[in-house]
Amino acid sequence: MSKPYATNSSDPLDALLAVTRNAAEGNAIRDTIVSDIYRLSRSICKEAVTYEDRRKLASAYKLDKWVTSRIWGFPIMLAILGAVFWITIAGANVPSAWIASMFGVVEGYLTAGFQAVNAPDWLHGILVLGFFRGTSWVVSVMLPPMAIFFPVFALLENFGYLPRVAFNMDRLFKKSGGHGKQALTMSMGFGCNAAAILSTRIIESPRERMLAILTNNFVPCNGRWPTLILLSSLFMATGAVGGWHTLTTALIVMGMVLIGIVVTLAVSWALSKTALRGVPTHYTLELPPYRRPQFWKTILIASKDKSWSVLKRAVVVAAPAGVLTWILGNITVGNDSILGHMAAFFDPFAQLIGLDGYILMAFILGLPANEIVLPILLMGYLSSGAMVDADGIDNIKEIFLQHGWTWLTALNMMLFSLLHYPCGTTLFNIYKETKSVKWTVLSAVIPLAIAIAVTFVTAQVIRALGWV
Amino acid sequence: MRTYTIALAGNPNTGKSTLFNTLTGLRQHTGNWAGKTVLMAEGEFTYGKSAFRMIDLPGTYSLYSNSADEEVARDYIIFEQPDVTIVVLDATSLERNLNLALQVLEMTSRVVVCVNLIDEAKKRGVRIDLQMISKRLGVPCVAISARNKIGIDALMEQVEKVASGEISPEPVQIPYSKEIEEKVKELQPIIAQTLGTRFPTRWIALRLLDGDEGLLKSLRERMQEPTVPVKRERIGHEQTICH
Numbered sequence: 017m018s019k020p021y022a023t024n025s026s027d028p029l030d031a032l033l034a035v036t037r038n039a040a041e042g043n044a045i046r047d048t049i050v051s052d053i054y055r056l057s058r059s060i061c062k063e064a065v066t067y068e069d070r071r072k073l074a075s076a077y078k079l080d081k082w083v084t085s086r087i088w089g090f091p092i093m094l095a096i097l098g099a100v101f102w103i104t105i106a107g108a109n110v111p112s113a114w115i116a117s118m119f120g121v122v123e124g125y126l127t128a129g130f131q132a133v134n135a136p137d138w139l140h141g142i143l144v145l146g147f148f149r150g151t152s153w154v155v156s157v158m159l160p161p162m163a164i165f166f167p168v169f170a171l172l173e174n175f176g177y178l179p180r181v182a183f184n185m186d187r188l189f190k191k192s193g194g195h196g197k198q199a200l201t202m203s204m205g206f207g208c209n210a211a212a213i214l215s216t217r218i219i220e221s222p223r224e225r226m227l228a229i230l231t232n233n234f235v236p237c238n239g240r241w242p243t244l245i246l247l248s249s250l251f252m253a254t255g256a257v258g259g260w261h262t263l264t265t266a267l268i269v270m271g272m273v274l275i276g277i278v279v280t281l282a283v284s285w286a287l288s289k290t291a292l293r294g295v296p297t298h299y300t301l302e303l304p305p306y307r308r309p310q311f312w313k314t315i316l317i318a319s320k321d322k323s324w325s326v327l328k329r330a331v332v333v334a335a336p337a338g339v340l341t342w343i344l345g346n347i348t349v350g351n352d353s354i355l356g357h358m359a360a361f362f363d364p365f366a367q368l369i370g371l372d373g374y375i376l377m378a379f380i381l382g383l384p385a386n387e388i389v390l391p392i393l394l395m396g397y398l399s400s401g402a403m404v405d406a407d408g409i410d411n412i413k414e415i416f417l418q419h420g421w422t423w424l425t426a427l428n429m430m431l432f433s434l435l436h437y438p439c440g441t442t443l444f445n446i447y448k449e450t451k452s453v454k455w456t457v458l459s460a461v462i463p464l465a466i467a468i469a470v471t472f473v474t475a476q477v478i479r480a481l482g483w484v
Numbered sequence: 485m486r487t488y489t490i491a492l493a494g495n496p497n498t499g500k501s502t503l504f505n506t507l508t509g510l511r512q513h514t515g516n517w518a519g520k521t522v523l524m525a526e527g528e529f530t531y532g533k534s535a536f537r538m539i540d541l542p543g544t545y546s547l548y549s550n551s552a553d554e555e556v557a558r559d560y561i562i563f564e565q566p567d568v569t570i571v572v573l574d575a576t577s578l579e580r581n582l583n584l585a586l587q588v589l590e591m592t593s594r595v596v597v598c599v600n601l602i603d604e605a606k607k608r609g610v611r612i613d614l615q616m617i618s619k620r621l622g623v624p625c626v627a628i629s630a631r632n633k634i635g636i637d638a639l640m641e642q643v644e645k646v647a648s649g650e651i652s653p654e655p656v657q658i659p660y661s662k663e664i665e666e667k668v669k670e671l672q673p674i675i676a677q678t679l680g681t682r683f684p685t686r687w688i689a690l691r692l693l694d695g696d697e698g699l700l701k702s703l704r705e706r707m708q709e710p711t712v713p714v715k716r717e718r719i720g721h722e723q724t725i726c727h
Contacts, residue, residue: 028678029704035674036692039667046548046694050583052660057582064616067576068609073576076608083492214523217542220551304497305576310631317511 027233035204068105075227076305080180084303089184089279097273098382101266105245115159118364134233141346145397153391159327163319165241169206169316174309178203182241182301184324190296192281193288195224197242197299201413202280205235209438212237213445229446230459233438234280238322239386243433244269246390250413254274276434279466332383336338337466341381345399355396369468370475372419374448379432384440389433424484428471435467487535488647491560493588494572495581496543499600501525503572503630504540506679507640511531512540524556532641545580547587548696554687558721559702561591562683567647572598575605575612575627585621589655590687595623596642602627603634623653629727657686679703 067073082088130140170176182202186196197219204212212232236244245265252265252482288294345355348392354358355377363373363382374396382389397415416425437460438446446454476484490498493680523726541551541560561569571588573581578599585597618625624642628635645651658672660668671689679688691699713716 027704029700029707032674032692033700036671037695039670039693045664048661048664049690049694051548052664053583053586053658056586056658057579060582060617060620061579063620064613066611066613068611072609076576217552254609279713302497307604321504321511 021100023199032133045468047074060198063459067356072379075438076307080303081178084183089180091183091353093181096172097478098270099268100165100172102263103168104161105249105265105269106164107164107471109249111160112156114150115156119148119156122147123152136345137165139340145398146339146342147335147337148342150334150388150391150395151218153265154334156388157325158238158325161242161245162238163323166238166322167209167315170314171309171311174307174413175362176304176306176315179301179303186385189284192285193292193294193296194223194227194231194284195219195283195299198224198280198284198300199226201232202235202277203227204376205232205237207238209233209235209237210445213442213449216449220299221290221294222324222386223294224293224297225454226292228286229449230287230455230462231280231283234276234283234435234462236276237439239388239389240433241269242387243390244272244462246412247426247430250416250425251421267393272372272430272434275431279355283462283466293401304461315452321427329385329387334388334391336397337381337384337388337392340394342399345396353399355399359396368475369432369471370424370478371432371471373427374419375429376426379436382439383384383437386433386439404406422484428474431474432467432471435463435470437461437464485530485533485535487537488567488644489564490536490643490647491539491564491566492538492572493568493569494543495545495559495574495584496583498543498572498574499630500540500572501542503570503598503600503628504538504635506630507531507536507632508633510540519589524560526642532644534644536647536660540576542719544584546584546692547591548691555698555702561588562687563702563706565592567594568643569595570598570643571595572600572630574607575586576610578610578612586658589621589623590658590690593623593655594646595655596646597621597623597625598639598640599625599627600630603629603637611671620656622655624651635694642719649719660690664690664693673702679707 083092126144126148127140130144161429178200182196182199185199185202189196189198200218201212201216204215213229216225216228219228226426248268249261249265253261256264315480341355343359345353347354348356355374358377359373362376363375366373366376374393376397378389378393379394385406392414394415437443443460444455446459447453450456492504494500506527506528508529510525510527512525514528524542526535527540528535530536539560539705541557544551544554547554547558547561560566569592571585571587572587573585574701582628585595589595597617599614601711602612605612612627614625614627624646626635626639626642628639630636644652646653651652652706657666668686668689671687671692675683675688679685688699
């Protein structure tokens with residue numbers, strides 16, 4: 017073995033690589049290496065580990081007979097999803113109303129205070145009607161559902177249910193050309209799409225990882241849950257009363273999630289047949305034993321952390337947005353406010369897809385964070401039209417109705433919210449992860465095109481049928 | 485007081501983040517599924533007379549850079565060279581978990597093996613001879629239950645000893661086939677000549693033979709700018725990765 021080591025290459029690493037390539041002789045030695053390691057582990061375990069009863073080991077997986085079964089897997093999944101939504105919606109109604117009316121009372125005092133010191137109207141407008149209202153809406157609409165949804169989700173996660181979801185969904189994702197672990201990253205998207213983009217790192221193949229990144233925002237994140245819950249509760253579940261109302265709302269929200277999942281699969285399929293062609297890779301998915309979650313600790317930590325981040329976000333993002341919206345809505349150019357002009361500009365197109373100019377504008381201004389879309393919309397309406405006292409959920413419906421909303425408007429706003437481009441933070445993360453402007457742009461354009469197409473078809477069909 | 489750096493390595497879902505939270509008092513997200521931690525979390529704490537900085541590496545089944553998270557974990561151990569690497573093993577599936585421990589032992593000798601979920605294993609009738617494992621691996625081995633805070637003191641005692649140099653473990657060398665061993669022997673001096681002895685030459689030889697181009701890329705970056713630290717992308721206290 018006397019191969020010359022010296023080469024003329026200026027880079028010592030290239031030289032090293034050349035030498036190794038020579039030595040490896042093109043053989044793949046990974047398998048030998050791995051099996052040698054396995055042999056050693058096995059021999060250590062043989063000496064060091066004794067089992068009293070092998071059957072006892074399997075007992076932690078008893079539930080899997082049902083949870084991952086071909087027949088019961090999906091029904092159980094849907095039932096759990098539905099139950100989570102039901103708990104969230106049923107539990108959030110009352111505290112939402114409390115917080116809203118509490119903020120209403122505080123706003124009354126603030127206004128009285130401003131009047132007492134003869135503060136100028138614009139100052140009261142910016143600080144109370146803009147800053148304070150924007151913040152308080154975000155908090156009262158978002159905090160209660162999130163403070164329930166996340167602890168419940170965390171309990172499921174700590175129990176070990178998520179990998180079972182991935183296991184069940186694996187077949188669907190494989191068929192659509194994606195990676196089974198896409199189901200896991202998708203589940204993370206329910207919490208936050210921006211975080212889920214980072215979680216796609218668990219997918220080894222770059223092609224399948226890209227699929228997971230591009231389709232992640234088709235599941236609603238915590239910024240969009242409140243919009244979906246609020247609108248379906250106000251407009252879609254109107255026929256039902258009492259307990260049925262909560263149940264109907266939960267079913268509609270679940271329907272939205274299912275639409276999102278169908279779109280995820282469809283887009284994955286379409287992309288894997290075109291721009292991201294390829295065969296799904298094999299992988300192993302670990303199904304950990306079920307573990308009883310530390311109930312109170314999980315609930316406390318999840319609600320505390322989430323409540324805190326919602327509050328922080330409300331102040332950081334929603335407050336300036338509230339101020340900006342108020343200013344735009346109160347500076348008049350010609351015969352209308354700047355906000356009014358902008359809404360009027362978008363209105364013709366927005367009407368085609370069953371929305372209106374204000375809604376579309378709210379989505380555009382809401383690019384930094386989906387949470388602020390609804391507050392911006394409400395403030396836009398308020399600054400332009402009759403000044404309604406907007407505390408309380410029912411009054412919100414009044415405002416919408418005054419601006420010509422029908423159930424179609426609500427449905428299309430939900431669909432648009434579900435399907436449109438991801439928020440600014442998510443886009444930034446997509447760029448960081450893919451390092452590609454092209455894919456980042458596509459990750460916004462594809463969902464936007466789908467959102468427009470779906471809402472357009474929905475609006476046209478429902479109008480043609482004369483349902484609204 | 486010196487601050488020692490500890491890295492937490494291990495298979496996914498073995499309780500690394502739980503141990504991290506127990507020791508640092510932070511609240512890194514925990515959950516019962518493989519792949520939850522993709523970013524490194526970092527926290528500081530003192531234990532006994534020493535201060536520690538702890539890094540929670542992404543959980544991986546191997547360190548062969550199959551995916552981005554495996555590369556992150558591998559690069560940290562190789563390039564940042566923590567004072568101690570704790571390899572967390574799941575007591576209920578030790579055999580599979582040991583593979584990763586052996587891979588880490590090829591990269592660094594300053595390792596403490598930590599068998600987590602020992603109470604769960606006991607409940608399910610698995611008995612583990614820790615002394616035997618420690619003897620075979622050549623590094624300290626401690627059984628803990630991170631969730632119920634069992635065995636943490638014993639673990640930290642060993643960690644401190646390894647960090648301070650009181651113990652210098654001599655890890656087992658995985659015996660490979662004759663052909664591989666010959667090639668490794670042939671490559672080791674060249675690697676030492678090219679890269680110096682900062683990196684474990686045997687491990688690098690194996691990776692190069694395996695055709696790990698990703699490692700070469702990392703090495704190249706490191707050689708051109710030797711002062712550049714591993715890309716820091718970590719989350720700290722009270723910070724969520726979301727927005």
